[in-house]
Amino acid sequence: MVKEIERYGIPIVHMATITTISESVGANRIVPCVMIPSPVGNPNLAPEDEHKVRRELCERAVHALTVAVDKPTQFE
């Protein structure tokens, strides 16, 4: 789905845990996430700490949309 949306010229970032799959199917901007059943969250942390992690992931994701890339790139 990521690739098809990008074909319209809209920058898109894939937030996912198994990033090797993202790369192999050709997503160009990738943000590695926490865990499969909770990509933008970490239920093992206290709420305040979890919020920090979630915030950081989303900031990284929107930042990735502002970076020029020429191939699948992970933003860690």
Added chain:
Amino acid sequence: MTKRVLMYLNQFFGGIGGEDMASIEPSFKEEVIGPGVGIAAAIKDNAEIVGTIIMGDNYFGENEEEAKQFILDTINEVKPDVFCTGPAFNAGRYGFSCAGACQVAHEAGIPCVSGMYCENPGLEYCQSIAWVAETANAAAKMRKAIPAIANLVNKVCTGEEILPEVDGYFPKGVRKCIHVDRIGADRAIDMLLARLNDQPFTTELPMAEFDEVEPAPPIKDLSKATIAIVSSSGVVPAGNPDRLQSASAQQWNKYDVTGMDDLPAGDYYTVHGGYDPMYVNEMPTRAVPLDIMRELEHEGIIGHVYDTYYITTGTGTAVANAKKFGEEIGKELSELGCIDGVILTST
């Protein structure tokens, strides 16, 4: 001499549990378990299964280094002649885990066998290093997968020749030199003439099709940008009003979040059948981060979160469908004219 086979299964086929056990640490049992029972019976003239590694689907994806070390340590202890994984059918995490496990065994010099459906994300890598039998897309067809895998194990043990057209496996991409009656120039001319005359012909070398998408240009001013949220996590309003499928999605849906800063638990939940829903049901924004994106909007880091989010279910969804959904959502976002970027979350 009876060869030794080491089996590799996930937590479900290993009989430990379902999604709730997907993060369980790996274990090794000197037992024949699950699909191993059928395979052991079919290979008994040539080999025996000496034990089974059970690896949680999530554990492998989230702890790849530790998982691979466990596999390597077990291989070194058990000293198998063949490493047999799956069948994984179309299960993405399982296929990926089988591929990674085969990589460890392959690098240790052990021939590997597996079974997957043609769209399994783990296949592309696995088929280059293992004999991967082609299976159906669901475990309902286990009874056909077992003999296909056992056949490959048997032939690996006896050293018999294995060919894709005979043994039903995905070609490994290995080229072998053989003698044929006619020289290449003759065969090539025949093929060219057939092509020019619109007659059927069979290529001797299928060309790989690369489908790369040019990266879209970056957003110049994030503080003025409208960002849309798309997700394959299956998060929908309570009651699943549009009946989004739990697997093998036939549709995508969109939901208005105008004026909303959150997707409250209870009002939203996930219907996705491919991961433990507990954490996302506790906090749906762990999959569709509307709350954080709204924070970024209120603080001026981004201009605006688009007031609609797009959702489908990623598990068991045919690649052709996923492609179609991406095209349709992309078309809609493009035609809106105001979407500057997208975040797409997957589970």
